[in-house]
Structures are given as structure tokens and as C-alpha cells.
Amino acid sequence: MNGAQTTTRAAVRLTGLRKHYGEVRAVDGVDLAIAPGEVVALLGPNGAGKSTTVDMMLGLTRPDSGEVSIFGAAPAEAVARGAIGAMLQGAALLDDATVGEMVGMIASLHRKPMPVAEALRRAGIEDLANRRGTKLSGGQKQRVRFAVALVSDPDLLVLDEPTAAMDVSSRRDFWKSMHAYTDTGRTVLFATHYLEEAEEFADRVVLMRAGRIVADGSVAEVRALASGRTLRAVVPGATAVEVAALPGVTEYEVRGGRIAVSTRDSDTTLRAVLARFPDAHDIEITAIGLEGAFLTLTADEENDR
Numbered sequence: 113m114n115g116a117q118t119t120t121r122a123a124v125r126l127t128g129l130r131k132h133y134g135e136v137r138a139v140d141g142v143d144l145a146i147a148p149g150e151v152v153a154l155l156g157p158n159g160a161g162k163s164t165t166v167d168m169m170l171g172l173t174r175p176d177s178g179e180v181s182i183f184g185a186a187p188a189e190a191v192a193r194g195a196i197g198a199m200l201q202g203a204a205l206l207d208d209a210t211v212g213e214m215v216g217m218i219a220s221l222h223r224k225p226m227p228v229a230e231a232l233r234r235a236g237i238e239d240l241a242n243r244r245g246t247k248l249s250g251g252q253k254q255r256v257r258f259a260v261a262l263v264s265d266p267d268l269l270v271l272d273e274p275t276a277a278m279d280v281s282s283r284r285d286f287w288k289s290m291h292a293y294t295d296t297g298r299t300v301l302f303a304t305h306y307l308e309e310a311e312e313f314a315d316r317v318v319l320m321r322a323g324r325i326v327a328d329g330s331v332a333e334v335r336a337l338a339s340g341r342t343l344r345a346v347v348p349g350a351t352a353v354e355v356a357a358l359p360g361v362t363e364y365e366v367r368g369g370r371i372a373v374s375t376r377d378s379d380t381t382l383r384a385v386l387a388r389f390p391d392a393h394d395i396e397i398t399a400i401g402l403e404g405a406f407l408t409l410t411a412d413e414e415n416d417r
């Protein structure tokens with residue numbers, strides 16, 4: 113865990129980052145180092161502090177305390193150098209300009225942009241080059257924002273919920289283009305609500321809750337933090353007291369002859385179920401997924417504020 117903390121020159125290094133809004137501790141002491149080439153998913157429930165963290169990384173919000181370093185420089189400098197490409201939630205697009213003009217305008221602000229046609233191709237919107245901002249669907253606008261993020265040919269891409277408003281097939285295409293980009297060794301940090309996107313596309317998952325990082329590691333590591341299995345079975349006549357007494361059980365539910373238990377040791381629990389309830393049938397054991405880990409690790413956030 114935190115393997116990247118030891119690298120000498122991190123792509124991103126956040127140290128003791130804090131941002132409070134009155135009573136709300138939007139970001140409450142975040143330390144994070146991302147090594148060049150890593151693809152990191154920033155996960156967390158609504159209000160966890162993801163967007164505030166991203167805004168501070170980009171120099172859009174000034175931290176109350178702590179530091180942000182992007183390839184060893186302050187955010188404003190990294191942005192001016194074209195080292196960061198950002199795709200923000202609902203970033204404004206120009207209604208009267210065409211897609212090609214918009215991406216071209218951003219390209220002209222940078223010293224070494226990639227050709228506009230290439231940015232459009234990478235974002236999968238070559239066919240929209242002449243379309244005006246007002247005529248774009250929500251998902252198409254997202255791709256235009258992606259092209260804008262790419263056109264400076266940045267080493268670090270920061271994406272806040274990039275696939276919001278995209279349908280399933282656009283989402284798949286988006287991640288395909290993203291892969292093509294990360295295969296060239298670029299660093300990516302993306303905030304998302306989609307656990308499957310984190311599982312599928314990130315090398316590393318950083319889980320935030322109430323302004324803090326509560327888990328950081330590979331998908332498998334984060335999943336293991338909330339390790340355990342769920343055992344479900346039809347067990348005629350089982351009572352709550354009997355089920356609660358089964359070995360290994362941490363949580364249980366008994367309803368209409370069906371039991372569902374969370375267990376630390378599913379082998380032992382299963383043996384006990386079969387010994388005590390020979391009529392048990394339709395037995396199913398499932399591993400806790402990233403979703404289970406997410407729910408466990410982000411539970412009780414209201415109590416933390």
C-alpha cells in the first residue's frame with residue numbers, strides 16, 4: 113500500500129492538504145503521492161471531497177494548508193507548461209464555436225500542442241469537428257472536454273467523473289481511448305462513482321470519506337481491507353438466535369426461511385450450517401467485491417463530520 117510514496121519525483125504529491133468551508137471539512141488532511149505512469153481512481157461517496165481535492169491539484173482552489181506539487185512544480189506552473197490536462201464536471205463550452213474551433217483555441221494557448229485533428233481522433237469525435245456547441249448531446253460534450261484535456265499533450269490527466277452523461281457504449285469507447293493514451297506512460301487520476309470503472313481501469317484505488325483517505329492500494333488490496341464472504345441459503349426453521357451463534361458470523365439476516373450471513377471464515381460457517389441444519393439447500397457463497405469494500409469503508413460518514 114502507498115507504494116508510490118517512496119518515489120523521488122512524483123507526478124502528483126499532496127502533503128497535508130486541507131480545505132474547510134465553515135464547519136464542513138471538505139478535505140481534511142490528505143497525503144498522496146502518485147508515481148509517473150500510474151492510473152489512479154479516486155472513489156468516494158457524494159461530498160467525500162474528491163472534487164475539492166481535484167480543484168486544489170489544478171490550482172483552482174487554494175488550500176487552507178498543505179501543499180500540492182505536480183512534477184515538482186506548483187499547480188499554476190504545471191498548468192501553464194501544459195503538463196496537466198483537466199476534464200472537469202460541467203466545464204463550460206462555447207455555444208457558437210464549432211468543436212474544431214474550441215479545441216483549436218485551447219491548442220493555441222500551448223507551446224507544444226498535439227494537432228487538433230489528433231485530439232479529436234483520440235477523443236473519438238472527428239466527425240463532430242464542424243458541429244456547434246449548442247448541438248451537442250451531454251455525452252458528446254464530455255468527449256469535447258476530453259479532447260480539450262488532451263490537446264496540450266499533457267503528462268498528467270486529471271478527470272472529474274469523466275464518463276458522467278455517457279451511455280454504456282460511449283463509456284467503453286472513452287476508456288479505450290484512455291488506454292491508448294496511458295499505454296504511452298502518461299499519468300491519470302480520475303474521480304468516479306462507478307466502481308466497475310475503478311476495478312477495470314485503475315492500477316490503484318484511493319478511497320475518500322469525509323475529506324480523508326480511508327483506503328489506498330490496488331483493487332485487490334482495497335477489497336481485502338473489507339475481506340469476508342457472504343453465505344446465503346434456504347434454511348427452513350432457522351431462528352435468528354441459532355444463526356447468530358454460527359461460527360465466524362459477523363452479520364446476519366433471517367427472513368422467511370432464508371439466511372444471509374457475512375462471515376470471516378466461510379468454510380467453517382458452511383460446515384456448521386450443514387451440521388446444524390441438514391435441510392439447508394440452495395447454498396451460495398460470494399466474495400465481497402469492491403462494492404462491498406466501498407460500502408464497508410465509507411459507512412458511517414455522517415458520524416465522522
Ligand SMILES: Nc1ncnc2c1ncn2[C@@H]1O[C@H](COP(=O)(O)OP(=O)(O)OP(=O)(O)O)[C@@H](O)[C@H]1O
Nearest residue numbers: 133136137138156157158159160161162163164165
Ligand atoms: N465552495 C464551497 N462552499 C461550501 N462548501 C463546499 C464548497 N465546495 C464543496 N463544499 C462542500 O465540501 C464537501 C466536499 O465536496 P466535494 O464536491 O469535494 O465532494 P465530492 O467527493 O466531489 O462529491 P460528489 O461525488 O458529490 O461530486 C461537501 O460537503 C460540499 O458541500
